[in-house]
Amino acid sequence: MPEQAQFELFAFWRSSAAFRVRVALNLKGLSAHEQNIDLDAGEQRSDAFLKVSPLGSIPALVQEGHEPLTQSLAILEFLDELQPSPPLLPNDLYGRARVRSIASMCAADTHPMVVPRVKKYLQTTGGFDDAAWRAWQIKWLGTGLAAIEARLAGSSETGVYCHGNQPTLADICLASIVAVTRVFKITVPDIPTIDRIMSVCDQHPAFMKADPKKQAGAPV
Structure with a gap:
């Protein structure tokens, strides 16, 4: 890890979960040296990486002298406690619950439906071809974003x-789902509140810097 970096971040350019951690690090003014784990090449299943993340999932955040942290929501709350300003959660009890609920709709209900291990299972065991997989992505990304739109609106x-x-x-979590739709060129209609919020996030330096297309390993 470079001397000036506070953490080592195991990530992949298009990973929705890694995007979340990048945004949080940017918002908090914290630095991380990013180590690429190529999901397409299966590097997440290597013996070396499984010692860092036993599920083979990214991101993983490592600070010298401490065991690796996994699961993006846990990492986000860790970073928020480590560096309280600017806060990622509201001050009031119900506000914090609402924000966590929306975050979970993205990270726990929507994103897991379209991760690489689901794709691999459906294509190797479920008989999905590329067209069926794309229809699956459209279905579950659209379902999740429609529910979030209803919640926000x-x-x-x-x-x-x-x-x-x-x-x-x-x-952070909503933008990570929208980032996935952009990478895979999926358009979800009738989500005006989400579109408005994302237009603001798209202009925020912390989100702009975390853009998947700007990361090492992204297609030129």
Whole structure:
């Protein structure tokens, strides 16, 4: 790890979960040396990486002298506690629960449906060809974003961002799902609230710097 970096981040350019951690690091002004784990080449299943992340999942965040941290939501809350400013969660009890709920709709309900290990299983065991896999992606990304849109559009707590006027865990996780749709050129219609919030995130330096297309290993 370079001397100036505070962490080592095991990631892959298009990973939705790695995107979340990049945004949080950027927002917090923390540095990480990124080590590429090529999901397409199966590097996540290597013996060396399984010692870091036993599930073979990314991201993993490592600080010298401590065991690796895995699972993006846990890493985001760790970073928020490590560096409290700017906060990624609201001050009030119900606000924190709302933000965590929206974040979980993205990271726990929607994203797991389209990860590489699901694709591999469906194509090797479920008989999916490329067209069936794309239809699966469209179905579950669309279902998830439609539900989040309904949640955001129907709430007085929604502001410039998902909750109020500062980015939170919810915006980081929502942007990570939208990033996946962009990488795979999937358009989800009728989500005006999400589109408005993402237009703001797209102009925020922390989100811009984390853009999958700007990461090492991304197609030129």
